Amino acid sequence: MRRLGWAGLAAALVLLVGIVAGLRSWRGEGPAVRPMTVQIREGSSLSAAATRLEEAGAVRSASRFRLLARFLGSGESIKAGEYAIPAKASPSAILSLLQEGKTLQRLVAVPEGYPSVLVHDALMRAQGLEGTVPVPAEGSVLPDSYAFQRGDTRAEVVGRMQGAMRIYLAAAWKKRKSGIAVTTPAQAVILASVVEKETGKASERRTVAAVYGNRLRIGMPLQADPTVIYPITCGRPLGRRILRSELNARNGYNTYASPGLPVGPIANPGRASIDAVLDPAPSKALYFVADGTGGHVFADTLAEHNANVRKWYAIRRARGEM
Numbered sequence: 001m002r003r004l005g006w007a008g009l010a011a012a013l014v015l016l017v018g019i020v021a022g023l024r025s026w027r028g029e030g031p032a033v034r035p036m037t038v039q040i041r042e043g044s045s046l047s048a049a050a051t052r053l054e055e056a057g058a059v060r061s062a063s064r065f066r067l068l069a070r071f072l073g074s075g076e077s078i079k080a081g082e083y084a085i086p087a088k089a090s091p092s093a094i095l096s097l098l099q100e101g102k103t104l105q106r107l108v109a110v111p112e113g114y115p116s117v118l119v120h121d122a123l124m125r126a127q128g129l130e131g132t133v134p135v136p137a138e139g140s141v142l143p144d145s146y147a148f149q150r151g152d153t154r155a156e157v158v159g160r161m162q163g164a165m166r167i168y169l170a171a172a173w174k175k176r177k178s179g180i181a182v183t184t185p186a187q188a189v190i191l192a193s194v195v196e197k198e199t200g201k202a203s204e205r206r207t208v209a210a211v212y213g214n215r216l217r218i219g220m221p222l223q224a225d226p227t228v229i230y231p232i233t234c235g236r237p238l239g240r241r242i243l244r245s246e247l248n249a250r251n252g253y254n255t256y257a258s259p260g261l262p263v264g265p266i267a268n269p270g271r272a273s274i275d276a277v278l279d280p281a282p283s284k285a286l287y288f289v290a291d292g293t294g295g296h297v298f299a300d301t302l303a304e305h306n307a308n309v310r311k312w313y314a315i316r317r318a319r320g321e322m
Helices: 001-027 044-058 062-072 092-099 114-127 154-174 185-198 203-217 227-234 244-248 271-278 302-319
Strands: 036-040 081-085 106-109 144-150 287-291 296-299
Touching: 001 062, 001 092, 001 144, 001 302, 036 044, 044 062, 106 114, 106 185, 114 154, 144 154, 154 185, 154 271, 185 203, 185 227, 185 271, 203 287, 203 296, 227 244, 287 302, 296 302
Parallel strands: none
Antiparallel strands: 036 081, 106 144, 287 296
């Protein structure tokens, strides 16, 4: 009897030591010496995920990870995706990542006013995306940051970008103010792209939109430099001054040579520029010129505008720019 008692005690001690060792192994530092990414494929079981983690060096033993996960984990299912595993992450922390679906967030950023050639460049540079896509139609993409996972296709991401633009434009168009100069959502995007390229100052967008709306209503040319540059570079920087021959060119975009809107957008306008076109400032201004501080000064008459231009030239001369 005494012998059986000692044997039971020894077995209990062994079990206790095993439990303590298991807990320390489960919550202690893992073997990863540096941060890594691990892809858990769609439909992977806990066993398959454990094998992948061992292959990547995130856990020491797939079989031990499986065993401890079943006894010490929450029992929730794991989710597919690409995961960023920190250096020395414990098996417990890794399982939590997989169960909570905290996948690595990869982003393609599209700044406001980005032309589609630069959107295409950003998509083609994005590591983890697959396939190729043509340059999206100008003005069809809503500027934003778009998340993707490794293995997504570039076509899928473009589809999300263009879907976001369709949704936002449709909602914004329904809230448009009466009496605005554009009569279709397509025209709103064209004019918003011009507004986007003419000012980066948020407080000015609605007034710039008002200037162009006022000009459209009276048949006055928009005379927007970015529309002259667009057919030359497709939205990339020109890197020099506009030539006189380019100001006279008739190509559907040049708003010096022809009145009305360009034949298409010259960039992908952001939400604020679309909103500005659909709700312009209550202004009678027909002109604007740089004011030397990064913004513009607006004028209702040509005489006022010419005076403002002289002030701008004086500022440039004082800076040694002329």
